[in-house]
Amino acid sequence: MNFKEIIENRRAINFFDPKKEVSEEKIKEMINMAAKSPSSFNLQPWSLMILKDQETKEKLKKLAWDQPKVTEAPVIMIFLADRNGWKEGHPFVEKNFKEMVKAGSMSEEQHDWFLDAAKSLYGADIEKQTAFAAKNTAFFAMSLMFAAKSLGLDSHPMDGFDHDGVKKEFKIPDHYWIPLLLAVGYYNTSETLAPPKWRKTYDEIVVNFD
Numbered sequence: 001m002n003f004k005e006i007i008e009n010r011r012a013i014n015f016f017d018p019k020k021e022v023s024e025e026k027i028k029e030m031i032n033m034a035a036k037s038p039s040s041f042n043l044q045p046w047s048l049m050i051l052k053d054q055e056t057k058e059k060l061k062k063l064a065w066d067q068p069k070v071t072e073a074p075v076i077m078i079f080l081a082d083r084n085g086w087k088e089g090h091p092f093v094e095k096n097f098k099e100m101v102k103a104g105s106m107s108e109e110q111h112d113w114f115l116d117a118a119k120s121l122y123g124a125d126i127e128k129q130t131a132f133a134a135k136n137t138a139f140f141a142m143s144l145m146f147a148a149k150s151l152g153l154d155s156h157p158m159d160g161f162d163h164d165g166v167k168k169e170f171k172i173p174d175h176y177w178i179p180l181l182l183a184v185g186y187y188n189t190s191e192t193l194a195p196p197k198w199r200k201t202y203d204e205i206v207v208n209f210d
């Protein structure tokens with residue numbers, strides 16, 4: 001499938017075949033592909049929880065509007081957007097800086113300048129921190145959906161869930177915000193998929209405010 005075909009064929013699949021497992025290799029491959037996503041300062045403020053166990057998925061389903069795909073899909077991913085992922089001392093922030101020094105794009109002396117630049121953009125309040133974490137994690141999520149499709153898998157993003165309830169049930173630390181859940185698996189071909197949804201046109205998307 002070329003990229004245009006991936007774009008055309010990806011759908012939010014409501015019906016998964018619960019008997020068709022997704023191999024560990026495919027899960028790793030799609031995550032490694034999605035990891036190529038761009039992010040602000042390359043900070044990559046995303047993490048994933050991967051749920052496969054039926055009992056655990058049942059717990060999540062109760063908190064996700066009882067959507068059947070949560071238990072029918074063999075794999076559910078909880079996307080975690082790290083609101084602290086720009087802060088000095090954060091392990092990945094410091095790793096990112098070290099990698100930039102190693103690659104020659106920054107010098108050791110620029111450490112404080114770099115951290116201050118990130119702080120000036122994201123440090124003001126929780127809204128800025130959530131926006132930072134959520135937008136970057138959303139790019140990662142979209143890449144993951146396309147990666148899944150390219151590997152012959154289907155997916156379904158969901159924000160129909162009790163955000164705080166999921167955080168509590170899965171002991172997710174407070175600095176994470178959950179932009180979405182993602183069901184991943186194989187389309188159950190015995191069920192009929194709704195026709196493709198309408199999309200805004202070029203003229204409806206492009207605006208100006210003269």
Ligand SMILES: Cc1cc2nc3c(=O)[nH]c(=O)nc-3n(C[C@H](O)[C@H](O)[C@H](O)COP(=O)(O)O)c2cc1C
Pocket residue numbers: 010011012013067157158159160161179180196197
């Ligand atoms: C962030 C996000 C959250 C969504 N949440 C849900 C959801 O909770 N339940 C659901 O049935 N569909 C959900 N959807 C799926 C959308 O309804 C679907 O993507 C849209 O109607 C377009 O359909 P398509 O993806 O098949 O082209 C969500 C999609 C996105 C991107």
